[in-house]
Amino acid sequence: MAQLGLLERAALGIDLATGTIEFAGPWEAVPRDAMAPGCPVIDASGCVVLPGFVDSHTHLVYGGCRADEFHRRCRGESYQQIAEAGGGILSSVKATRAASGEELEAAARQRLHCFYSAGTTTVEIKSGYGLEQGTEIRMLEAISRLRETEPAIICATYMGAHAFPPGADRTAYTEEVAAALSRIDEDGLADFYDIFVDPLAFGQAEAEKIIAAGRRTGMGLKLHGDEFGDDGTAAWGAALGAVSIDHLGGISDAGIEALAHSNSIATLLPGTMFFTRHGSYAPARRMIDAGCAVALATDHNPGSSMLYSLPFVMTLAALNMGMSPEECITAATINGAHALQLGSITGSLEPGKRADVVIAAVPDYRELAYHVGRDLIRDVFIRGRAVKRKGLPAV
Numbered sequence: 001m002a003q004l005g006l007l008e009r010a011a012l013g014i015d016l017a018t019g020t021i022e023f024a025g026p027w028e029a030v031p032r033d034a035m036a037p038g039c040p041v042i043d044a045s046g047c048v049v050l051p052g053f054v055d056s057h058t059h060l061v062y063g064g065c066r067a068d069e070f071h072r073r074c075r076g077e078s079y080q081q082i083a084e085a086g087g088g089i090l091s092s093v094k095a096t097r098a099a100s101g102e103e104l105e106a107a108a109r110q111r112l113h114c115f116y117s118a119g120t121t122t123v124e125i126k127s128g129y130g131l132e133q134g135t136e137i138r139m140l141e142a143i144s145r146l147r148e149t150e151p152a153i154i155c156a157t158y159m160g161a162h163a164f165p166p167g168a169d170r171t172a173y174t175e176e177v178a179a180a181l182s183r184i185d186e187d188g189l190a191d192f193y194d195i196f197v198d199p200l201a202f203g204q205a206e207a208e209k210i211i212a213a214g215r216r217t218g219m220g221l222k223l224h225g226d227e228f229g230d231d232g233t234a235a236w237g238a239a240l241g242a243v244s245i246d247h248l249g250g251i252s253d254a255g256i257e258a259l260a261h262s263n264s265i266a267t268l269l270p271g272t273m274f275f276t277r278h279g280s281y282a283p284a285r286r287m288i289d290a291g292c293a294v295a296l297a298t299d300h301n302p303g304s305s306m307l308y309s310l311p312f313v314m315t316l317a318a319l320n321m322g323m324s325p326e327e328c329i330t331a332a333t334i335n336g337a338h339a340l341q342l343g344s345i346t347g348s349l350e351p352g353k354r355a356d357v358v359i360a361a362v363p364d365y366r367e368l369a370y371h372v373g374r375d376l377i378r379d380v381f382i383r384g385r386a387v388k389r390k391g392l393p394a395v
């Protein structure tokens with residue numbers, strides 16, 4: 001069972017010059033010389049203080065809005081009908097291709113600020129709505145500008161292998177994605193690359209061609225895998241050393257076993273099942289009991305998971321996947337950080353780490369996943385600077 005290292009009557013000292021945690025421990029043990037005269041003190045009595053949440057799987061950059069499609073789905077229209085009417089991922093591809101880099105950036109920035117408000121201080125963002133390299137690069141450049149101008153840690157993932165463009169020659173498009181990797185790496189545009197391995201997307205042999213090229217770069221491998229059924233992606237991806245394998249609604253016992261004995265993080269995205277009412281929730285309980293390291297993320301995207309809040313994802317994980325409050329918090333903080341290879345700099349409240357801190361207006365951490373639709377996040381600090389204070393935006 002996950003241990004939170006819970007402390008009551010605790011204090012957190014932050015060095016504002018470096019934006020890192022200087023002290024974390026019992027109030028009585030605060031070093032006498034720790035506080036400079038006049039240094040700001042924030043009273044969090046009656047609250048829970050946590051590490052900022054880490055959302056390690058999002059598609060936050062895209063053009064357009066699919067509210068119409070959402071309501072059609074709610075009325076019972078099938079995916080087929082919606083796709084035929086121009087909906088589905090291809091509608092996002094069309095709108096993203098038509099958007100300028102500035103438009104993509106501005107819309108993503110607004111969404112990112114909603115993430116801050118829900119306590120998220122580290123976000124991974126994928127490309128993948130261009131499906132042609134010009135738009136893919138424009139998406140990655142928008143992510144880069146966010147990274148340069150926003151206080152949060154933002155990781156970029158190249159996901160040219162999100163789907164095949166309509167009418168594409170599969171071999172030619174796979175080669176195009178593989179060929180793009182070295183330039184993206186040289187230009188410092190992405191930390192990771194990601195492939196959707198699925199009977200309806202990329203097969204393992206196609207993915208292996210991309211991975212062969214990816215290995216010649218400094219980028220880490222991520223996979224969307226075993227989403228709707230057991231395709232053997234968990235065991236295959238773990239053997240390939242994937243940093244994380246995400247979705248896993250259809251993971252087999254052999255896949256669980258392989259992941260449990262690997263360094264790959266299992267990133268679970270219950271928002272997609274909630275939002276689409278399709279697919280099965282990943283067997284998180286069995287996975288954690290077997291020894292898998294589980295992270296939770298929103299998978300924010302305009303089609304299948306229009307979610308902004310990791311506390312809400314925790315509610316879904318508790319209700320539908322049998323995760324305990326401690327496991328939910330661990331999965332949305334330190335395990336998310338490990339899914340981004342950032343475990344040594346964020347994801348927990350320890351001296352030397354970034355002062356990415358959330359103050360939740362609840363007396364007990366178990367209440368985080370319990371309240372639904374109520375904003376419990378009182379304050380959010382990134383590197384010690386407020387992005388939200390007393391429930392109000394501070395950026």
Ligand SMILES: [Zn+2]
Pocket residue numbers: 057058059224299
């Ligand atoms: Zn995704």
